[in-house]
Amino acid sequence: MNYRHAYHAGNAADVMKHVVLTLILERLNAKPAPYCVLDTHAGIGRYDLEGTEARKTGEADAGIRRLLSATNLPADLKVYLEAVRRCPDNTPGEPLRWYPGSPRLARSMMRADDRLILAELHAEDVRTLKAEFRDDPQAQVHHMDGWLALKAHLPPKQKRGLVLVDPPFEATDEYERLVQGLRLAHGRWSTGIYALWYPIKDRAAVWNLHQALENSGLPRILAAEYSWADEDRVERMVGCGMIVVNPPWQLDDRLRTVLPALQSAMSTGKGGWRVEWIAPE
Template sequence: MNYRHAFHAGNHGDVLKHAVLARTLELLKAKDKPFAVLDAHAGIGRYDLQSVQANKTGEWQGGIAKMDDDFSPEVEAILSPYRQVLATLNPDGEGRFYPGSPEIVVRLMRKDDRLVANELHPIDVEELRAVYATQKNVSVTQLDFIQAVKVQLPFRERRGLVLIDPPFEVLDETLRTAKAIEFGYRRMANAVFMIWYPVTTEEFAAQFVATLQALNIPNMLQAELRVKYAFAQGGLSGSGLVIINPPFGLEKDLQALLPALAGRLGLGEWGRGTVQWLTPLK
């Protein structure tokens, strides 16, 4: 396990994932009934963009650093839960700290909602435990993500979200992700499943999406953000989310958000933000 998210925090992939995660949580809050979130690859929760790791790659310069100026009022309304988390984490307005996925959940969930943050890396999981030690409705586990899905689903609340955000370090990550979704869906068909994938090569992204599509699970939505040309030898040229059971209103929001993010984060003519259903609605 070599991957450490501290090198990548706040990049364009994070902006997409976290803005959509925050909006989705906000839509889940439209109903009073409490929900649970399983963050199956949680990372360490909070990131310092002035750290040696963040500045070694400087990836955040192509992501969150470009988000300062306002978008249209429609897009700002969609981004507002994400903006709210960034603002509360940076009360001095400097934008030094960046929220990982568990931090976004912790800052947006209500007192009866809960988070299970799962992380396999032995150092990162300890950091995560330390950060959330005093939070009553957060539990931290250290399992392989497939096991975490098996153990946690179905949620006792009967509603909630599972975030699958693998590091894509191992060759069979696509098949393991599909396996986790298959298990998870069998256990809790009404959960929202949100899966992040990188666009490294065209072939990789197409194959990843086709593998999930072949699971034949209805209500599967794809949102993909490209920021630059995808070279055959790889490199992160964009990323996408596959969302099963998106809450009502999310598709419409993404139809407005994705082109706006592509316009802002895309390099020259390469910015592209697309949203489509991968499987029929049920």
């Protein structure tokens, strides 16, 4: 199996991304009409925190496990933490063993009429992902490039929904592809919610991304960032961000409550957080 994500499963970046995901899904669940979730870079579904890969870095110890042991957390984090605990094969009352990736996390919150579309490029990961959801008629797994999935699966039959774009950022042009992919997808389905993850390694690259999004002409673009280390660390990821297009009502206010709590629980006093509108209504 290709566990390229397992080394980082449950780390602070995963936590931040998945908190945003659960806040969006909670709002989608507030209305009865069914919705669709498209995950363009799905991975394998869930990760063994006691596996060889995860234990090599121990990143979950400073991420999800530290958050689970924190106290006085805001109510908006409870949905996420409950979804994490519900991940299959975790034993109630025992230390967390399995961490849900975005496919398993999203599926745990969906209703009977909702639909999950998962795209994954790596063949070994696709086999693992298909096995994870083999008995689930609401989940479809496709062996394809995530950027092509934006064209192949949008717009969905459901009028509401979320597109999660979480590329590995292994290519040098990934920021440009993020903007291009968003513009293509938004042109096909302008009413969908889009959540796009990006790493914070080079602040100039992030500024360029935000400027390109502002120049895109797309409305209602929210940016949320969380960092766990100072940005003077060269060529290492010190934080991450989420771009949310068409964010649900009050997502910005809820993130202004959640992100300081993550900062307090998982950082060592360095880094910071921010929530800002790149493009308003």
